[in-house]
Amino acid sequence: MTGQDWTGRILELEVGPVAHGGHCVSRVDGRVVFVRHALPGELVRAEVTEDKGGSFCRADAVEVLRAAPERVDPPCPLAVPGQCGGCDWQHATPEFQRELKGRVVVEQLQRLAGLDWPVEVEELPGGALGWRSRVRLVAGPDGRAGLRAHRSHRVVALEKCPIAAPGALDRALSRRWQPGTEIEVTSDGDGHVHARELATVRGKRRARQLAGGEAVQHAAGRDWRLQAHGFWQVHPAAADMFASVVREWARASPGELAWDLYAGVGLFASVLAAQVGVTGHVVAVESGQRAVSDGERNLADLPQVSWRAGRTEHVLRSLSGQPVVVVLDPPRSGAGREVVQAVAAASPERVVYVACDPAALARDVATFGESGYRLDRLRAFDAFPMTHHVECVALLVR
Structure with missing residues (x-):
């Protein structure tokens, strides 16, 4: 059966658990079917939309025969099979969306890091609509x-x-x-x-x-001026929330050294600078030259912050000293083994990891585990309502 192309075929499916990526898992004739526009526990008719002949195919639920109690009508008429791909979960209540995202984070940590860790995804202020900036x-x-x-x-x-x-x-x-x-x-x-x-x-x-x-942004008690289309958190409440968590978990003291990797325009560097004071030192590492320029301008009043422009894995080779804390906010692909091992080799007491992809986070947490660090705390936030994306902040300790 796996050699056949099922594209266009209509399957009647019992929908199984949620999976990373905005779909649920079902099985037919020994094959995995990734089903969008469905919810766990539902009975649906699904049309196969993509089949490359391997052990799995992709499908859209085109008719719901038995609906989950958490199903709702999508607020956008285009959030349906065959239409806009911008949202994944408009057919679920916001509360259930957060539950599904929490299940995904739990599953990724179990599968990739070997950790059984309860996760509750927290709502950000403002509701599920009108947030995307x-x-x-x-x-x-x-x-x-x-x-x-x-x-x-x-x-x-x-x-x-x-x-x-x-x-x-x-x-x-x-x-x-x-x-x-x-x-x-x-x-x-x-x-x-x-x-x-x-x-x-x-x-x-x-x-x-x-x-x-x-653009003008406001977070961490500061006003920021930056290139409008450069990196900044998309949800209006996210930057300030993440900065507050970093502030709570970093716990740097006056005179100490801290690193802010993938620093953007220096949001977390500003938090660390307030903790280490003028007698301390914050090294901010960022590969985007425009972000570095914006960061230097925005943090010109903080002489304890110095900037290094370049790819994090390259700059780390030239950094010296033992930071008490390292903050990482890598891209969706994660920090990766080379960066994680370099951070661990610097032997900070604490690592605060801001992650926009739970699979990448879990892989990097596993690598930190190999290097002598354990996961101590984790908070997850629904910074992208209606989509499958979820933001996590993790604290690892030596």
Whole structure:
């Protein structure tokens, strides 16, 4: 049976547990079926949307025969099979979305790190809609801006987006664009909308600012000015929440050394600098040159912070001293074995790890375990409601 292509086939499925990636797991004739638009315990008819002939295929639940009690009508009419791929869980209550995300974190820690760790995903202020402060749209063949369908290049044109910050997309969605143009929209901490278009002209990627350019954000007791489309937490409440957790767990003292790796514009470096004081030292490491420039400008009043521009794995080879605490906020792929081992070799008392992917976190926690560190605390946050993404902050101690 595994040699057959099931694409287009309709399967009647008992939906099993949630899996990482915004789908649930079912099994048919010895094959795994990853089912979107379903919830654990449901009975559905699902259409196979992708089958490469291996041990698994992908499907969308197109008819619910027995619904879970947590199922609701999606607030967006495009959050259905075959339409927009921007959201994963609009068909579940926000409370159940958080429960599903917690199950995913638990499963990843068990499978990849060998840890049995209870996880409760915490809600951030503001509710499940209107939170997304940064969106990248793309213009379809008709010039209308939208988002791509799940695992597809096909553009689904939008009239509005319920999870986007109110009013942020109005101008981008009200006009026509050159097909293939990408439009980045950012709503900053003062509610100002910044937009730029990204287009390929004669084989070269060109960016043109359409509105704004320098965003203002507010977190960790400071006002931040930075390139509007550079890295900043997408949820308006996330940066301040994560900074407060880092402040609580870092516990650096005056005169001590701390490292902030993947520092962005220095959000966590500012927290560490307040703890170590002018007699201490914070080394902020960041590969993006614009982020480093913004960070140096925003933290110019903190002489105890010094910046190193470059890839973290490269810069770590030249860092000296024994930091009391290391904060990491790596990209979705995680820090990786080389960085984790280098951090462990520096022998900090504590490591605070901010993670946007539970699988990457679990892999790195396992590597820290091999290097003499154990997971001491973990908090998880629903920083991306309606999607499968979840943000975790972990404390590892030597």
